[in-house]
Amino acid sequence: MPELPEVETTKNSLLPLIEQKVLSVQVHQASLRWPIPADIQKLIGQKLIQLTRRSKYIVAQFEQDSMLWHLGMSGSFRLCDSDTELRKHDHLIIQFEDVQLRYHDPRRFGCILWLDPHSQSKLIDTLGPEPLTELFNADYLFDKFKKKNVAVKVALMDNHMVVGVGNIYATESLFNLGIHPAQPASSLSFKHIEKLVLEVKRILKQAIDLGGSTLRDYTNAAGENGYFQQTLLAYGRAGEMCVNCETTLENLKLGQRASVFCPQCQPLKNVKIVNKTPSTENKA
Incomplete structure (x- = not known):
């Protein structure tokens, strides 16, 4: 899609x-x-x-x-x-x-x-903010995630939370940060969320620069393919070796979508909610 x-x-x-x-x-x-x-x-x-x-x-x-x-x-x-x-x-x-x-x-x-x-x-009118705008920031996402006990990948793909972060780009962002896709969104610290916001923005900008991803038959209106799929490290690679540690990548279903992850690099952690302190308020 x-x-x-x-x-x-x-x-x-x-x-x-x-x-x-x-x-x-x-x-x-x-x-x-x-x-x-x-x-x-x-x-x-x-x-x-x-x-x-x-x-x-x-x-x-x-x-x-x-x-x-x-x-x-x-x-x-x-x-x-x-x-x-x-x-x-x-x-x-x-x-x-x-x-x-x-x-x-x-x-x-x-x-x-x-x-x-x-x-x-x-x-x-019911859509969340655009991920490449200033409205999508760590303060905003922390406030939304602290009320969400669903998997972080499911929350990240919720268009009422933030629009357009689909399966490919959510998978790659979480892999690059070492966050398990099933990690409860409410368990992420403010520091984790700061990094997640920056990584989502980086991944999406890179994908746009490369013309998107052509996994099946996607082309733009000029008939040109996208090339971001050539950079994929996790999405679509279940059963292959992790590029970081050579552990076999695994797949699980979250929200009816395939979620590829590395069990070594992305461990599912029992993390308590870490509330923001006054010193981190302006770091978004």
Whole structure:
């Protein structure tokens, strides 16, 4: 499933569409996670003004309307010429002045929706802070984690806590810090959380710089693969040797997701909650 770095990379690859007018819209399959709006034809004649990202949603701001685009588990956008052969799962085609935008989604868990008060309140307003902003800091996360007895990896992947830290990047961050993925979130000290915030930011920035991760068929809108997967130390490596200690990496399921870890480098600790002291208040 495309995670934050892949969505950010996809959004950036769509920037050539800015200031281009929509000439036509074709819907070949409307049944995605939610149906493609029946009135999507009203995009015709509107220029695309801005593209931004919120969590794993791409927000497309047109002259009169805004849309939420989500890649789901297998979705992707592609920029191509109008005479390029259609693929089986090309569900939506938007013809701009210079190029055609196609949405491809074999599993159809993505969405193409209007951004209106209903979708805003249901899908956007409940989201946590963006991990690459100053709102995601150690003070914030410590306050949230101290109330959470769930596994730290589950808490880190909760979009109400912080958006976009998916399975790949949570696994790598915890491995690099030696934190067991099942460690209760409430047991982490403020110092641990300081390091975790910094590592999540570092991993996500590195992944964006490398164009995201292509584990199956992910490509950006220009058809380019990501290369972050070449740096993976834990994710997808269960049964292989740890790069640090040569212990066999193990796998467990947390929140229905595979969680690879090193039992030697990431021991599950019985750690008591360490409250912040006044001297650490300003270290976030």
